[in-house]
Amino acid sequence: MSNNDTHSRRRVLKGAGAAGAAGMLGLAGCLTGEDGGTTVEVLHAWTGGDGKRAQQALFDAFDEEYPDMDFEDEAIGGGGNQSLDQTIATRLRNSNPPSSFAGWPGANLERYGDALGNIESEVWEEAGFEDSHIQEAVEACQHNDGYSAVPLGSHRMNDIFYNVSVLEEAGVDPESIDDADALIEAFDTIQSETDATPLGMSLKPWAILQTWAVVMLGTQGYQAYMDFINGEGDEEAVRETFETLEEMLSDYINSDAASVGFTSVNEEIMNGEAAFIHGGNWLAGAYISEELTYGEEWDAIRFPGTEDMYGLHIDSFIYPGENPTPEDTATFLQFIGGETAQVAFNQYKGSIPTRTDVPTDEFNPYLTETIEDFNEVSDKPPTLAHGLAVDQQTQSDLEGVLNDNFADPYDVDGATEGFMNNV
Known part of the structure; x- marks a missing residue:
């Protein structure tokens, strides 16, 4: 359905x-x-x-x-x-x-x-x-x-899921991905060694927002993220997050990302058309419902840099x-x-x-x-895209910034200014 x-x-x-x-x-x-x-x-x-x-x-x-x-x-x-x-x-x-x-x-x-x-x-x-x-x-x-x-x-909210067979075909060891640069290198290897899309993505504003949040947590750290959602964000940290996200999205996502829904993208992970996908672990719920075997057909790592965090969604x-x-x-x-x-x-x-x-x-x-x-984790940052971190109007404003500035083409300056002005 x-x-x-x-x-x-x-x-x-x-x-x-x-x-x-x-x-x-x-x-x-x-x-x-x-x-x-x-x-x-x-x-x-x-x-x-x-x-x-x-x-x-x-x-x-x-x-x-x-x-x-x-x-x-x-x-x-x-x-x-x-x-x-x-x-x-x-x-x-x-x-x-x-x-x-x-x-x-x-x-x-x-x-x-x-x-x-x-x-x-x-x-x-x-x-x-x-x-x-x-x-x-x-x-x-x-x-x-x-x-x-x-x-x-x-x-x-800080897991990145993957198709085990695609990564094996590409020769990518997920345990070696220890920072954002290593993740992007893995995307590049998958693109050159397989027919799969490196990163399954929907460019719906809420989907971009949840990935922006985990990129910020992974590259700028927990405190920078908490400062941002509390209205005290550092402009350079916000800009660097957008720069990393642009690098991930501009070359490695599915060609229909602007029109496809998140459920359809996840189906590409399950059938081997895509390698990685980021999202909440409702993605795992789909794999469980399809009775796919954890560790053999699908698996997950923490988004690099967030290994000691639990991205909190309720x-x-x-x-x-x-x-x-x-x-x-x-x-x-x-x-x-x-x-x-x-x-x-x-x-x-x-x-x-x-x-x-x-x-x-x-x-x-x-x-x-x-x-x-x-x-066991040290930090539990609240989700930005699902109602815990900011009120509905702020979340809507941030999604509007992404829709206007970061849904291909990617305007880092415009998106950074919009985020700084709306939290």
Whole structure:
């Protein structure tokens, strides 16, 4: 299923009263449910690739645990959550919120202002989430002096994935890639020794932004990155990041990068048409879903220079105010933050639980290693392209700079000036 497809599944209230419930329509055109309001309606953007199998496992597990709840999930396709965000904005503006929706916590929550509700007592205190989740996730889900989201999992943003066979054919040893120059040399070798694209890339602004961030972390260091996202960036560090990124993108990416989506690019890694790809470890989720063997068909290294970092990304479910099903939504969110949900979803999504007490038995070796790394690294820089590091307006402004100045042709001066002026 492509990212433009939609998928909806309804779980109709079972037992007595189901027929009567089906005949009563709520404000949003949903069934009246047992919560005294409308059906528990949950929106998300997991329509294909890594997300399809993960969301099915998640919602199947919820249905099994709560078979009598009137529940509907709806997938809204579109890269980078853009279509989902537009739908949510319209629904909230029209005072017609869903029960919950998947989204990024952290600075991203600021876009919703007072449209979100507080679930501190009904969910966080009731389920003891402050003690069972990583501190970074606890802090990211806070909003307006309370909690407005529950974490589901965490993606690592500083991995670069590769097709094992392509690198072997080129004679490239991934373990020898210890800085950006060595990575570019590997691109050059792959280009001369194989028919594969050295770096699979989508030039969608959000995709460029996530790669710019990891290049900055790898070449300029953790502190330079943190200074930048906090509005105290060094212009020369920003410029050097763009210069390195230009060298990577100008000669070594796929010819259709300006038009292709990220899921399609990852398919080129899987079929051997491309060697490397950078992105969150939802990319690994796609490999896991396709049952490709870790270490034999695909593998990953830390982006050179970020070996002692975990690029922090968090997925969550968010609680709107004026909630149509407050009690059942609280039940759903308690489930999301529990062990069952975190195992069901993350093992297929390519992410790791934000709970600290989840056994790793169900996770493949790559994800088990990622969990171990999370607990051992020195720094966990928040993702710039996925809502943790900066608010939605700032992120949108940076993407606009990239769209205008760095989506081929590559204007280092224009992009540098734009980034310095917008953070």
